[in-house]
Amino acid sequence: MSKKTYATPLLDQLEKGPFPSFVTEIKRAAKRSDASNDLLGILERCYNDKKTHWKHGGIVGVRGYGGGVIGRYSDVPEEYPGCAHFHTVRVNQTSGFFYTSKALNDICDVWDKYGSGLTNLHGSTGDLVLLGTNTDALEPIFAELSSRGWDLGGSGSAMRTPSCCVGPARCEWSMIDTLDINHELTQAFQDELHRPAFPYKFKIKTAGCGVDCIASVARADLSLVGTWKGDIQIDQAEVANYAKAGMNIQAEIVDMCPTGCISYDGKAIKIDNANCSRCMHCIAKMTKALRPGKERGATILVGAKAPFVIGALMSHVIVPFMPLEPPYDNLKDLITKMWEWWDEHGKNRERIGELIVRRGMREFLEHMELDPIPQMVFEPRRDPFYFWTEDELK
Amino acid sequence: MSKKTYATPLLDQLEKGPFPSFVTEIKRAAKRSDASNDLLGILERCYNDKKTHWKHGGIVGVRGYGGGVIGRYSDVPEEYPGCAHFHTVRVNQTSGFFYTSKALNDICDVWDKYGSGLTNLHGSTGDLVLLGTNTDALEPIFAELSSRGWDLGGSGSAMRTPSCCVGPARCEWSMIDTLDINHELTQAFQDELHRPAFPYKFKIKTAGCGVDCIASVARADLSLVGTWKGDIQIDQAEVANYAKAGMNIQAEIVDMCPTGCISYDGKAIKIDNANCSRCMHCIAKMTKALRPGKERGATILVGAKAPFVIGALMSHVIVPFMPLEPPYDNLKDLITKMWEWWDEHGKNRERIGELIVRRGMREFLEHMELDPIPQMVFEPRRDPFYFWTEDELK
Amino acid sequence: MSDALPERQTDIGPPDYKQFLPPVVAKNYGKWKYHERISNAMMVHVGESGDKCYTVRAASPRLISTDFIRDLTKMADKHCGGFLRFTTRNNVEFLVDDENKAKALEKDLRDAGYMLGGIGDTISNVVHTQGWVHCHSAATDASGLVKVLMDEFADYFTGKKGLPARVRLAVACCTNMCGAVHCSDIAVVGIHRKPPRINDEEVKKACEVPSTIASCPTGAISPNPAAKSVKIKEDKCMYCGNCYSVCPALPISDPENDGVAVVVGGKIGSLRSNPKFSKLVIPFLKNNPPRWPEVTAAFRNILTVYEQGARKHERLGEWVDRIGWEKFFALTKIPFTHQHIDDFTIARETFRASVAFKW
């Protein structure tokens, strides 16, 4: 195919300015790839028309899998034949997004050969996203990647690619092994990841602490967040150093503690641990002086999702503290149990959080064999409208 | 009728203890009234059976009125014939619940003649409630009362008897003339009060300030609450007196101000009035030192009600500030306009607050010709799901 | 009173309040400067004019005989020029313009056995409802509960015992909540625990099917055209009794299973924090008349923990919001059950979407 050259006056304006330009990236790829070259053209057109020129994807994929590829077709295929098909391949990223040059170069080789040469590192769910190829290339790509040790991520009504924060790899606050948990869950649920069989998507995100650098509470059906029991460990010498270095401990720490459980007499910090909600503020701002308590585990929350259909939800607590040690069987059992209930009662395109809202926490908790506890709610109900079982009436 | 004597071992236990006893009151009335005597019997029976022995009331009332009487019949009329009928007459109380001996004695005379001799001073809505009479007595009671200057209160799907706090009569904080407003509204809407023509009940409560001693925000479809513009008036000498008298101004005032807009240097108080939310805390606790600002008016809120059918609602702001001076035409117009919309769209047994939730604030505000302002909400909406009119798209 | 009926009048509305204002009130109307609490039974309001208005407050059971009223008016005639008023919580207030008069009044009231108090940071009278005295809908009595609660907390009314802030009690005998239960510091509401029983014959005669269906908050009611009646999906019914309000042929009361629920933490004023709804803390206590000892014990427990934990001026709901509901349940040792977790219209907003909580 001889390459068209597109005038891209609009896009060109996005090569200006200090931030690295995705347009430059498309142009770089376009040098080698017809698909990327035509993408330039079609994208300029979108900018011009102020509308998308992509159509709903049909179902495309690799043999034996029901997900991992997002089909995409343009609505002007004749004019931009290079990206008439422009499917996305979701490659399951590594835990914590750690790579070696070798590994990334391998992927680049495959992608330069079979795809547009364009990627997203990473997609919002966490996948290493290979952006733009055609249906015929899918099997070869998969063969090349999988033989090199890479597998696809999730799409459709399946478990989605789990992801996690950098955690113990490079963070002093991680109270669970986020990378290992993330890896183990991904491995344990390969079938659920590749072969959509759920009512809708199911996302898992693991954060080492309540700072939640992976946004689990906002963006995962299952949020695992590291936490502790026991007293915050205080190094008073370091407290003094912070003060010396100019920190206004009263204003920045004491007054900002949401539970008011810290006091500071100008010398030492005292924490009323029984009233600490483990919000992480003081620890995050005085990392040298304060460290979480010694008994470690995770809080398990369920149900976050985007606004459709009943308004956005954040994940809410269902297990306040769960020790998480390999092989994480307790966690895997919990997940399996959760899926059972959702599978049975969830409507098509109903996330688990929506199902809990629809059928009530009671049914969910009973299925999960979890006792109701106040930590599950911000506050008890207001109205006196509730159910009793025959058992409870006895 | 020769009087039965009832053994009331259960009720008798409610004559013990320091608080004045309603059982004693029933017994006092029973001395003169068969109805009250039989009430003793039926009430003991309720205590024994742990259930009510009253049935739904049929429609009873006085000629020309659709409300003001609550019909009530017992489900064991043969056994307690004196209270087989036991209707309640709601007498419209005075503004602020002020009375003279003469006025109350008049009512007692009528009630001793035609009723049980039992009353509620006052009902939860505010009426002077005459408790227990029979259908035949209703017209005479009404004639006796109305000729002495008393009228009935509301019931059914009507405007209900408005009520108000003691306000300017005996409170230094009242920023509107609660008694007069209450009286004027009651008089202006006599027809709406006596002849139910609304989708459901409509309650009005007027409080002189945000302390809300009449519970308007919790219990009225229309809540009028006095407030001010301008700076809080400070008498620093009295501030000093409070400090001298032992008040911990920092802890009790400064730290408890919800907007953090007060400072105190050990001598004088300073208020950042632009950030004051007029919550009334500081004024209420330092009444000699602090007084509301000088421009006075009311905040108008709409929609409170009990939990049926969609959960309890509190009234919410629709007009942040409205000057209220006799003859209160601005207020009367507002009310009439509100009723128009509710009348048109409200379902049977749908309170105005529920209707606003069902059809949205926009429609209500547009009908009211009120512009949307941030004071109407705690926070703006979360989701991006909203309507546009053709006009707005232009 | 003569036997011939006088001529009736309509739409005259209530008498003008102005004629009922005591002279000191009329004179200083709208011109009060400040007030001072003299005791929990007496306060003085001082006018810009320097005039003083002393108020003495007495408890009333609200359900009172004309005798009780006549006693009050006699007292008013003797001390107050025949003026008196009631409060929004059904206490009686006597107003005089001079300290000595106030003292004499107070003495007379005490001698006559009145319970004085309710002013300031007290447990004042209980906002309440009809109960078994008058209402068909009642799942419990109201006056009886008020009596036993006020007996229990008499010292908090009179001021013998102090409190961090006002504690407002309420009693409602059914979920219509004619009392102020939904926004009270501690309150009790009558509830049922079994679905209504359908009397098809009566439904046909007495009820409007569409409004009966519409009355159900959970959509448990559907038409039963064959019987010209309704059907109730029992597993969707949460026994609120609203259908019974609309249709007498759906009786729901059941002595075995009726009782009360305790809610706490509501408030009305906007001082410090926004008005708050009460929250459920005890889903059920059985009806144990005449003195409902389980209810008074529950209130006592909650009050004691509040008293110990709250700061000055901190209302019960504000205290709980500060320490967190998990601490409230821990401190009061009240068991937390499925009933506590909301499953109604705003349930999602109550789920703890945060990892910050206390053990």
Next chain:
Amino acid sequence: MSDALPERQTDIGPPDYKQFLPPVVAKNYGKWKYHERISNAMMVHVGESGDKCYTVRAASPRLISTDFIRDLTKMADKHCGGFLRFTTRNNVEFLVDDENKAKALEKDLRDAGYMLGGIGDTISNVVHTQGWVHCHSAATDASGLVKVLMDEFADYFTGKKGLPARVRLAVACCTNMCGAVHCSDIAVVGIHRKPPRINDEEVKKACEVPSTIASCPTGAISPNPAAKSVKIKEDKCMYCGNCYSVCPALPISDPENDGVAVVVGGKIGSLRSNPKFSKLVIPFLKNNPPRWPEVTAAFRNILTVYEQGARKHERLGEWVDRIGWEKFFALTKIPFTHQHIDDFTIARETFRASVAFKW
């Protein structure tokens, strides 16, 4: 790469992360003691062992070519033993175990034109989505918006300008919100303003009617049995486009009326305050590619007011909660409209049921 295809494998999952950990990370895994920020481009983590791990962070547009990746790997080969990682906001991190190495690395990166920063209280990279580059659902572009926003706020990324706290931006090209718009400090989301157009023939062929009906949050869709299609009650449609996600025969995009909405005040972590949803502040700005000047100006305005008003460590949503939304609108001079008042599932909770507010 050879031409013959290697043997495919399935269900192997991702490679074990352990092989990708830089040696200093592997050695100190789970045993970090503290970290220090050296600049907004570099930080050091110190292990219990005393080992140090220096991180240098560079911006990436996320939509990158293999060339970009190969450049990164070359840099990693040169300085970091071939190890590198990405952050959850799509920045690139290079990790070394020695300060001098870190400095050399930083210099090389700067020389190669990388934009360094994003560490600490910065505006880091924007979480975003596909937009016109790849998605059929997009009401706006994503990468373009990210580019112009990050150009506008480059100084806040590099740390040339400071901030009271992190400000997290997000962009989503439709209300599916694949970005983190619903919990971000300042974010923008693509929206439509006209109902979908129904292509009956296509609906019949391509769509499942019941799931199309169920997809509508407002219940605006009903069956059209005659046409084996659906009907849309236009006055109930609020143009969310969810039906189009489910049924391609209901196109909704409309260049004249599509655009973006700005939301603010969300947060995710539980530090200080619970996670917060973003709230709508600007209901509509037109799509004005390629540089959306109205959007960058709106963000700039909000950021400036926040910067001036917030306390140290106070996130945007925390600042607004402290001063109140009425003040936010006054300070930013953003007009308040009907669109701001919630009318969706939790609307009632947002109505101001309190008399405490600011003028």
